[in-house]
Amino acid sequence: MEFGERAIKKAIKLGMDEAEAYINKIKNVNIQFASEIQNIKTTESIGIGLRVAKGKKLAMQATSILNEKEIDSIVEKAVKIANVAPEDQHWNHFNKIFGKSEVTGTYDKTFDSLDYDKISEIILSSIDKATEEDRKVLVTRGVFTFTIGSSYVVNNYNKGVEDKYTVTSGSINCKAIEGGESSGSEGHICRKLSDLKLEDLSVIAAEKALKYLGAKPFESTKMPVIMKNDLFANILGIMLGYNINAENIQKGRSTFATKMDQQIASEDISVIDDGTMKDGVFTRSFDTDGTPTQKTKIISKGILKNILFDNYTALKGNTKSTGNANRNYWTTPNPTTNNLILQPGSTSLEDMIKDTKKGLFIENTIGEWLSRPTSGDLNATVTHGYLIENGEFTKPVTNVVIGGNIFDILLNKIEVLGNDLHNSFKVYSPSVKISEMTIAGK
Amino acid sequence: MNSYLDLLNQLDPEEILKKAGKLGASYTDFRFQLNNSEQIQVENKMLQSYQSRNFGGFGIRVVVDGAVGYSSTSDFNKESVDNTLKAAFRSARSYKSKRGIFADTKSAKFDEKIKIKKNSIDISPEEKVSLLLETNEAGWISDEIKNVISIMGSATEFRFFLNTDGTKAQLEIPIIGMAQLSVAMVNSNMEQMLNSEGSCSGYEFVEKTDWNDFAVDISELAIKTVKSKSPPAGTYPVVIDQRLVGVLIHEAFGHAVEADLVFTGTSALKDRLGVQLADEQVNVIDEGVTSHDGYHVPFDDEGVKKGKTVVLEKGILKSYLHDRNTASELGVEPTGNSRAQDFENQPQVRMTNTYVENGNYSFDELLEGIKEGVYIKNKGSTGGQVEVGIGTFTFNGGESYLIQNGELSDMVKGVVISGAFLENLKTVDAVGNDLKIVTNYFGACGKGGQAARVGFGGPHLRVQKMTVGGK
Numbered sequence: 061m062e063f064g065e066r067a068i069k070k071a072i073k074l075g076m077d078e079a080e081a082y083i084n085k086i087k088n089v090n091i092q093f094a095s096e097i098q099n100i101k102t103t104e105s106i107g108i109g110l111r112v113a114k115g116k117k118l119a120m121q122a123t124s125i126l127n128e129k130e131i132d133s134i135v136e137k138a139v140k141i142a143n144v145a146p147e148d149q150h151w152n153h154f155n156k157i158f159g160k161s162e163v164t165g166t167y168d169k170t171f172d173s174l175d176y177d178k179i180s181e182i183i184l185s186s187i188d189k190a191t192e193e194d195r196k197v198l199v200t201r202g203v204f205t206f207t208i209g210s211s212y213v214v215n216n217y218n219k220g221v222e223d224k225y226t227v228t229s230g231s232i233n234c235k236a237i238e239g240g241e242s243s244g245s246e247g248h249i250c251r252k253l254s255d256l257k258l259e260d261l262s263v264i265a266a267e268k269a270l271k272y273l274g275a276k277p278f279e280s281t282k283m284p285v286i287m288k289n290d291l292f293a294n295i296l297g298i299m300l301g302y303n304i305n306a307e308n309i310q311k312g313r314s315t316f317a318t319k320m321d322q323q324i325a326s327e328d329i330s331v332i333d334d335g336t337m338k339d340g341v342f343t344r345s346f347d348t349d350g351t352p353t354q355k356t357k358i359i360s361k362g363i364l365k366n367i368l369f370d371n372y373t374a375l376k377g378n379t380k381s382t383g384n385a386n387r388n389y390w391t392t393p394n395p396t397t398n399n400l401i402l403q404p405g406s407t408s409l410e411d412m413i414k415d416t417k418k419g420l421f422i423e424n425t426i427g428e429w430l431s432r433p434t435s436g437d438l439n440a441t442v443t444h445g446y447l448i449e450n451g452e453f454t455k456p457v458t459n460v461v462i463g464g465n466i467f468d469i470l471l472n473k474i475e476v477l478g479n480d481l482h483n484s485f486k487v488y489s490p491s492v493k494i495s496e497m498t499i500a501g502k
Numbered sequence: 503m504n505s506y507l508d509l510l511n512q513l514d515p516e517e518i519l520k521k522a523g524k525l526g527a528s529y530t531d532f533r534f535q536l537n538n539s540e541q542i543q544v545e546n547k548m549l550q551s552y553q554s555r556n557f558g559g560f561g562i563r564v565v566v567d568g569a570v571g572y573s574s575t576s577d578f579n580k581e582s583v584d585n586t587l588k589a590a591f592r593s594a595r596s597y598k599s600k601r602g603i604f605a606d607t608k609s610a611k612f613d614e615k616i617k618i619k620k621n622s623i624d625i626s627p628e629e630k631v632s633l634l635l636e637t638n639e640a641g642w643i644s645d646e647i648k649n650v651i652s653i654m655g656s657a658t659e660f661r662f663f664l665n666t667d668g669t670k671a672q673l674e675i676p677i678i679g680m681a682q683l684s685v686a687m688v689n690s691n692m693e694q695m696l697n698s699e700g701s702c703s704g705y706e707f708v709e710k711t712d713w714n715d716f717a718v719d720i721s722e723l724a725i726k727t728v729k730s731k732s733p734p735a736g737t738y739p740v741v742i743d744q745r746l747v748g749v750l751i752h753e754a755f756g757h758a759v760e761a762d763l764v765f766t767g768t769s770a771l772k773d774r775l776g777v778q779l780a781d782e783q784v785n786v787i788d789e790g791v792t793s794h795d796g797y798h799v800p801f802d803d804e805g806v807k808k809g810k811t812v813v814l815e816k817g818i819l820k821s822y823l824h825d826r827n828t829a830s831e832l833g834v835e836p837t838g839n840s841r842a843q844d845f846e847n848q849p850q851v852r853m854t855n856t857y858v859e860n861g862n863y864s865f866d867e868l869l870e871g872i873k874e875g876v877y878i879k880n881k882g883s884t885g886g887q888v889e890v891g892i893g894t895f896t897f898n899g900g901e902s903y904l905i906q907n908g909e910l911s912d913m914v915k916g917v918v919i920s921g922a923f924l925e926n927l928k929t930v931d932a933v934g935n936d937l938k939i940v941t942n943y944f945g946a947c948g949k950g951g952q953a954a955r956v957g958f959g960g961p962h963l964r965v966q967k968m969t970v971g972g973k
């Protein structure tokens with residue numbers, strides 16, 4: 061941390077008007093396994109990112125090598141560049157007032173003394189669980205990770221603030237070994253070790269691999285689609301997350317600039333971004349600008365209420381930061397979602413399926429991230445889906461491409477919101493029923 | 503700045519290997535890396551960011567009773583070396599495994615440096631920024647353009663490897679790239695188009711190209727895209743361009759021949775050596791250093807020379823790609839495909855430059871005989887994804903055109919192709935004669951949570967059956 065103060069002092073001494081240092085430290089244990097443990101690695105990462113401003117001229121330098129000689133040299137290089145850089149006309153200043161919000165559930169103390177033998181035991185038992193009850197599957201890939209991290213921000217206006225956090229993630233892929241090619245995977249990411257049940261993930265992945273044996277594409281058509289919670293969460297994060305980012309809006313990369321206070325979704329739909337959510341995957345007491353996090357209404361009863369700001373975009377837009385700055389130590393901040401939450405409805409997934417005469421239930425897709433949030437055009441290839449006929453699963457489906465437009469879906473096509481809120485990384489969503497999507501098949 | 507040698511000498515790698523031996527390791531390797539990079543971004547005619555990063559550190563891999571432990575840090579003091587070594591042992595001792603059994607290789611010495619004319623880091627910031635400002639300006643070709651980004655990225659990477667089998671290898675490699683993004687809006691419809699070019703060379707790469715033309719081209723394409731229609735969804739014959747062939751062969755086929763994925767059962771190509779997977783015209787190669795462009799991998803991160811591996815010969819699967827562990831498991835020679843993203847990651851089996859060899863067809867001959875199909879280029883594509891387990895892939899095409907009666911017709915947008923690759927491979931019925939191999943500063947190959955640079959390419963290919971998603 062003293063390196064941050066050193067860098068700022070030196071930058072100011074060399075004629076800079078402002079300076080800011082962000083330091084990120086990570087201790088990570090990562091275990092990879094298949095039908096046996098394959099390797100265990102530990103990583104200690106540290107890095108400092110220094111940003112300096114001379115009037116409206118800016119530069120940024122970062123390094124993972126923390127010694128005095130290196131710190132002094134990155135300051136000198138940043139100063140040299142800031143002195144000759146063209147002005148950023150939209151620059152105001154670094155965050156002048158730091159703060160912290162009240163958050164709970166961001167640090168799990170059991171991470172301080174991880175018992176490797178016990179972790180190995182959990183993994184071996186999870187591998188065994190996959191094949192219990194005579195399931196003919198093979199665990200083909202699994203990852204179990206534990207991260208302890210700390211974020212530290214300091215600038216010439218403020219004393220440094222520090223936040224420590226823990227994150228754990230687990231994922232398992234299984235493959236059926238009889239009756240054809242079929243695989244299944246399940247994963248979870250959360251803050252506390254006790255919330256990650258690797259053995260349960262293993263059973264779900266194994267059952268999924270078997271359930272989808274014999275899955276096939278069908279003829280191209282249009283039909284209703286039910287998307288499972290974590291899948292829709294993922295899609296919402298990609299498509300909505302992009303458009304509520306103030307930088308994308310200010311730069312003309314999103315059409316949301318013209319949609320403020322307008323109906324962009326049906327009345328049943330409300331979305332918030334909550335950096336203070338209890339146990340939330342991305343909950344933190346301040347963002348990477350040192351701004352306290354908060355709860356921000358994004359869509360209320362279908363009306364676009366707010367977008368997400370960091371310090372730079374807020375000052376440029378003459379408003380206040382929503383505490384959404386996010387960055388790596390080697391990049392400049394960008395206003396991205398903290399925990400984005402689509403408020404659930406009251407229907408269970410079972411009922412949603414039961415009430416569907418004909419439709420496609422989708423658990424997993426690939427390539428959904430290739431969709432184009434600018435235009436809202438959504439495409440994804442279904443790897444794990446089930447045809448629903450008269451309220452029941454009839455045929456497993458794979459290799460069909462679904463298509464639609466997210467703006468149209470949110471406004472006109474979300475027929476039912478489930479009651480089963482679940483996360484995909486930092487986006488939380490219930491399962492949803494969409495009245496119609498295009499399906500490209502055989 | 504701390505130089506590569508300053509940092510390396512502080513660490514005394516020979517001593518670390520000795521220490522590990524005394525602590526009971528049957529094998530140890532040490533990898534050190536320093537990557538100095540710079541990225542300059544101009545957006546909407548203004549300098550958006552000028553950032554540099556020095557990323558350096560080391561990792562130690564030990565084998566104890568057949569189990570592998572790996573630990574890394576970017577902290578260079580003495581105490582940290584000991585802690586890192588201890589952490590590697592702690593990992594290796596907490597489980598049982600055979601991943602630490604390696605195929606024998608001859609000890610080797612490598613010292614390779616790619617020669618460049620001008621190091622991009624030495625070019626003045628003013629010169630680079632003004633080039634980007636001019637490029638960006640050129641992209642504003644009409645009122646329909648709403649956002650233009652121009653980026654220059656460059657890096658020099660030093661890698662050092664030492665192991666207890668007597669291999670010592672060092673490499674200095676530059677890479678540089680330019681990227682351009684344009685967003686166009688017409689009648690409140692918005693589309694963006696992205697393109698990038700890169701090479702393992704110095705600043706001379708930037709100087710030899712007219713980037714204004716590059717910028718105008720992307721903006722024109724963005725406007726044409728927003729005005730064009732999606733193709734009707736369905737299954738068609740398609741012709742794909744060199745870059746997309748490279749991407750597809752890498753993602754949808756190449757990963758499936760990586761022996762680690764074969765042995766865990768992830769890959770659909772287990773027990774398929776000697777099997778005809780494609781038409782006789784199709785040859786697939788993985789090669790460390792090619793006579794075309796591409797990435798430069800003279801040896802891998804286990805210090806094994808990477809030569810030319812023939813993967814598919816006349817359509818028959820000839821070889822998997824190996825690291826020392828998988829080679830030992832199959833009783834073959836390692837192919838030099840053990841690669842790590844950086845010092846924070848241990849190596850895993852990964853491709854180098856993967857490409858389809860030239861065939862006999864000209865581009866026009868590939869189009870001939872297609873009554874209704876699609877020509878798909880990679881330019882403007884944002885990538886793709888593969889489920890290696892079942893061979894399902896999906897890719898986003900870039901600039902694309904309908905093919906009608908053997909000729910290119912209207913441009914189409916939003917082309918998404920998908921399928922089960924082994925099925926599609928069987929329907930490749932014509933291979934072009936215009937091989938190109940490329941690499942990319944801005945993109946990398948992702949696997950097992952790591953990303954590493956690769957080269958990829960091929961000639962144009964015709965595939966008789968491909969699912970094309972649209973609206």
